[in-house]
Amino acid sequence: MLDGECNPDRPPLPRDAGTHRATSVDFPVCVVLPAGGTGERTGLQTPKQFWSFLERPLISYTIDAFERVSWIQDVVVVVAKENLDQMSGIVQRFGHRKVRVVTGGSTRHRSIYNGVQALAEDRPEVVIIHDAVRPFVEEDFLSKITLAAKEHGAAGAIRPLVSTVIATTSEGFLDHSLERAKYRASETPQGFTYEVISQAYQRSSESDLEFGTECLHLALQHCHINAKLIPGPPTLWKVTYRWDLAAAGSIIKEPMLQSACVVSGDSVHAATLITALQKALHMKLHVVTDLSAEKHTFLLKEWNYIQVSVDVCCRSDIEALVTQLEVEKRVLQYPLVIIWLCLNTSNGKSCSTTEGKKPAITDLASSLEHKKILLYGIQLPTPQDSDCWETSVLKVSDLISVLVKERSPALVGQLLQA
Amino acid sequence: MLDGECNPDRPPLPRDAGTHRATSVDFPVCVVLPAGGTGERTGLQTPKQFWSFLERPLISYTIDAFERVSWIQDVVVVVAKENLDQMSGIVQRFGHRKVRVVTGGSTRHRSIYNGVQALAEDRPEVVIIHDAVRPFVEEDFLSKITLAAKEHGAAGAIRPLVSTVIATTSEGFLDHSLERAKYRASETPQGFTYEVISQAYQRSSESDLEFGTECLHLALQHCHINAKLIPGPPTLWKVTYRWDLAAAGSIIKEPMLQSACVVSGDSVHAATLITALQKALHMKLHVVTDLSAEKHTFLLKEWNYIQVSVDVCCRSDIEALVTQLEVEKRVLQYPLVIIWLCLNTSNGKSCSTTEGKKPAITDLASSLEHKKILLYGIQLPTPQDSDCWETSVLKVSDLISVLVKERSPALVGQLLQA
Numbered sequence: 001m002l003d004g005e006c007n008p009d010r011p012p013l014p015r016d017a018g019t020h021r022a023t024s025v026d027f028p029v030c031v032v033l034p035a036g037g038t039g040e041r042t043g044l045q046t047p048k049q050f051w052s053f054l055e056r057p058l059i060s061y062t063i064d065a066f067e068r069v070s071w072i073q074d075v076v077v078v079v080a081k082e083n084l085d086q087m088s089g090i091v092q093r094f095g096h097r098k099v100r101v102v103t104g105g106s107t108r109h110r111s112i113y114n115g116v117q118a119l120a121e122d123r124p125e126v127v128i129i130h131d132a133v134r135p136f137v138e139e140d141f142l143s144k145i146t147l148a149a150k151e152h153g154a155a156g157a158i159r160p161l162v163s164t165v166i167a168t169t170s171e172g173f174l175d176h177s178l179e180r181a182k183y184r185a186s187e188t189p190q191g192f193t194y195e196v197i198s199q200a201y202q203r204s205s206e207s208d209l210e211f212g213t214e215c216l217h218l219a220l221q222h223c224h225i226n227a228k229l230i231p232g233p234p235t236l237w238k239v240t241y242r243w244d245l246a247a248a249g250s251i252i253k254e255p256m257l258q259s260a261c262v263v264s265g266d267s268v269h270a271a272t273l274i275t276a277l278q279k280a281l282h283m284k285l286h287v288v289t290d291l292s293a294e295k296h297t298f299l300l301k302e303w304n305y306i307q308v309s310v311d312v313c314c315r316s317d318i319e320a321l322v323t324q325l326e327v328e329k330r331v332l333q334y335p336l337v338i339i340w341l342c343l344n345t346s347n348g349k350s351c352s353t354t355e356g357k358k359p360a361i362t363d364l365a366s367s368l369e370h371k372k373i374l375l376y377g378i379q380l381p382t383p384q385d386s387d388c389w390e391t392s393v394l395k396v397s398d399l400i401s402v403l404v405k406e407r408s409p410a411l412v413g414q415l416l417q418a
Numbered sequence: 419m420l421d422g423e424c425n426p427d428r429p430p431l432p433r434d435a436g437t438h439r440a441t442s443v444d445f446p447v448c449v450v451l452p453a454g455g456t457g458e459r460t461g462l463q464t465p466k467q468f469w470s471f472l473e474r475p476l477i478s479y480t481i482d483a484f485e486r487v488s489w490i491q492d493v494v495v496v497v498a499k500e501n502l503d504q505m506s507g508i509v510q511r512f513g514h515r516k517v518r519v520v521t522g523g524s525t526r527h528r529s530i531y532n533g534v535q536a537l538a539e540d541r542p543e544v545v546i547i548h549d550a551v552r553p554f555v556e557e558d559f560l561s562k563i564t565l566a567a568k569e570h571g572a573a574g575a576i577r578p579l580v581s582t583v584i585a586t587t588s589e590g591f592l593d594h595s596l597e598r599a600k601y602r603a604s605e606t607p608q609g610f611t612y613e614v615i616s617q618a619y620q621r622s623s624e625s626d627l628e629f630g631t632e633c634l635h636l637a638l639q640h641c642h643i644n645a646k647l648i649p650g651p652p653t654l655w656k657v658t659y660r661w662d663l664a665a666a667g668s669i670i671k672e673p674m675l676q677s678a679c680v681v682s683g684d685s686v687h688a689a690t691l692i693t694a695l696q697k698a699l700h701m702k703l704h705v706v707t708d709l710s711a712e713k714h715t716f717l718l719k720e721w722n723y724i725q726v727s728v729d730v731c732c733r734s735d736i737e738a739l740v741t742q743l744e745v746e747k748r749v750l751q752y753p754l755v756i757i758w759l760c761l762n763t764s765n766g767k768s769c770s771t772t773e774g775k776k777p778a779i780t781d782l783a784s785s786l787e788h789k790k791i792l793l794y795g796i797q798l799p800t801p802q803d804s805d806c807w808e809t810s811v812l813k814v815s816d817l818i819s820v821l822v823k824e825r826s827p828a829l830v831g832q833l834l835q836a
Contacts, residue, residue, distance in 0.1 A: 165601050168600075172647050182586075183586075184578075185583060196677045214595050220592060226587070242668075246668035247665040400828050408820050
């Protein structure tokens with residue numbers, strides 16, 4: 001018997017409570033991501049793991065959550081045969097580096113088993129099993145699950161029950177209700193030593209593989225491992241229904257609404273405007289004059305840029321910003337927003353219109369769209385009287401908020417009036 | 419003992435399977451809506467029942483779902499003392515006609531008990547108990563619950579379990595997992611005869627009222643009533659977390675994305691444009707020349723209106739439309755969208771701009787905003803060559819989609835370019 005192999009006929013060894021607990025993961029870990037679902041429950045034709053948000057499928061967000069974790073080696077994505085090409089396309093388009101795509105079976109357990117078998121040569125210390133439709137898992141929690149799996153053989157995320165669970169009679173009447181406090185919902189991620197999960201599946205019956213859904217149960221039944229249960233954050237919730245996709249979208253967008261980097265130039269008028277916006281906006285504005293000097297603070301991290309121009313055309317400034325973003329490989333992954341804020345202090349011709357009818361921003365915007373850069377314009381009238389100016393500032397603030405929040409491709413290239 | 423009163427010492431009488439089953443509700447029904455929650459789980463300061471979507475609080479949508487049902491007499495909303503004024507304000511602002519607001523207790527059961535006691539004089543045949551944060555309940559399902567409650571004394575909505583339910587050991591390890599097929603999640607609405615629910619609460623102990631959460635359990639424990647369980651639609655799900663609010667929003671908006679009424683005028687150019695839009699848009703366009711003649715088909719039901727103007731200013735047409743909507747009391751409840759689609763076939767001055775700098779639409783739009791009418795403009799360039807025209811039509815289609823979908827107050831009064 002291999003070292004660490006579990007024996008179904010023998011209960012696990014008692015563990016010494018005094019043993020040293022590792023606090024960081026320093027051993028090989030791989031992930032199996034079953035994504036064979038057909039999306040029946042969402043009522044959509046596309047299975048929900050392939051549903052797109054900000055032009056990126058949900059499963060790519062989930063993969064990203066694992067690729068960001070340095071100590072995770074491989075992510076085995078298990079998809080239905082008919083989705084193999086689509087999945088390979090996603091891996092290529094979004095530059096996923098740790099992914100292997102394998103074909104699934106007819107049930108959840110058969111698909112996971114295929115994924116585990118694909119790791120036979122790697123034999124990682126721990127295998128994490130997660131759902132493709134839970135994209136918000138974070139490193140901190142993955143590390144808890146992984147360390148507990150290494151220590152106890154198996155570990156799984158739990159959440160409190162949202163509803164009372166009741167047992168029904170065969171005639172459809174209430175039999176009894178469970179005491180909510182004694183039970184938990186079992187969620188993913190779950191972690192297993194490679195030995196435990198592979199043995200659990202090898203010892204599973206056809207009936208287990210056909211009708212079961214719970215990996216922790218297989219580990220208990222076939223390897224006598226009582227998994228360690230770890231309370232997970234509410235964001236572990238699974239995208240199940242059509243409207244959950246809107247909820248997932250709002251979580252994906254959340255980090256994109258926190259702040260914007262303002263490239264201000266050195267005009268006094270711009271400074272006044274920015275000060276007013278800092279008060280009106282519910283997002284943090286980081287003001288810089290030269291973005292390239294602030295590369296690591298903003299160019300690598302910021303989702304939103306506001307380029308202010310006063311009485312001049314700043315097309316070349318925006319082009320320069322785009323070049324910098326391209327150099328730093330910030331484009332193509334998530335849509336970045338650039339807002340071109342045109343402030344006219346004179347009564348002269350606006351910087352934002354060319355001789356034709358379309359404003360200059362329209363052409364520039366359409367050339368940037370395929371780079372996943374969403375360019376919008378906002379034009380402010382001359383600040384003649386202060387009442388009108390205050391209204392305009394509030395309007396600019398509302399417009400910035402909505403553009404940053406919606407990130408709508410349809411509005412790209414519009415020159416909005418404040 | 420009153421007729422129909424339940425006796426805790428005697429099991430319910432066996433029912434004759436052959437008795438006539440009513441298929442419509444023809445007896446008095448009232449609703450108790452506990453809304454005392456503080457929204458801790460959402461992480462928002464405002465309790466989630468008061469969170470606004472399209473400038474209307476969630477609880478107002480829930481109340482609306484009951485007020486639409488003709489056979490429901492009263493809705494008793496139970497709120498925490500500190501929210502009494504806010505709730506009364508909501509009842510007034512949204513013209514709720516069937517609502518009584520009462521003060522809640524320190525727990526869910528105490529609040530519901532207060533609500534039931536408030537119905538002591540009415541003594542409705544059936545009391546429906548529902549959560550304020552499940553706004554999507556429909557008449558058909560309410561009627562099933564009500565009739566089953568009348569027949570069996572108690573009835574409740576159930577849903578399949580989304581996750582496996584597991585029992586934990588006191589040390590936080592897996593003890594066993596429940597067979598998912600045998601259990602259900604208990605949801606609301608629930609229905610009780612007035613006798614059953616009032617007796618159940620009268621016989622409840624302090625401990626029941628303090629720690630319990632399940633009304634069906636009280637009916638079983640204190641009145642020996644095994645509630646009839648009825649599978650509910652997935653939309654019964656409870657708004658629990660912050661991101662659920664985005665999900666709720668997407669359901670609220672769904673009926674608003676299905677169609678638009680187009681007031682076309684009689685221009686050939688407008689007809690060509692509309693035909694092209696009908697192909698490009700994922701929503702149904704109902705084209706009319708005179709809206710007042712189609713009052714019952716569109717004026718009372720439609721969420722979106724598109725007013726097409728060709729080379730002329732249609733400000734007066736829009737004002738006439740608004741007057742009609744006001745007469746039909748369509749304003750103030752939900753935000754209606756009007757899109758002013760300006761098509762210029764000549765090279766003359768656009769109808770949409772006045773002599774000043776701001777387009778005419780801006781003033782009109784701000785005068786409509788307090789009526790909850792969102793007015794947006796879209797301007798099409800001269801259809802000179804067909805390639806450019808096709809691109810413009812697609813752009814118009816994208817813009818209409820996004821305006822109708824987002825219903826953004828920030829974009830009101832903008833004249834967008836196609």
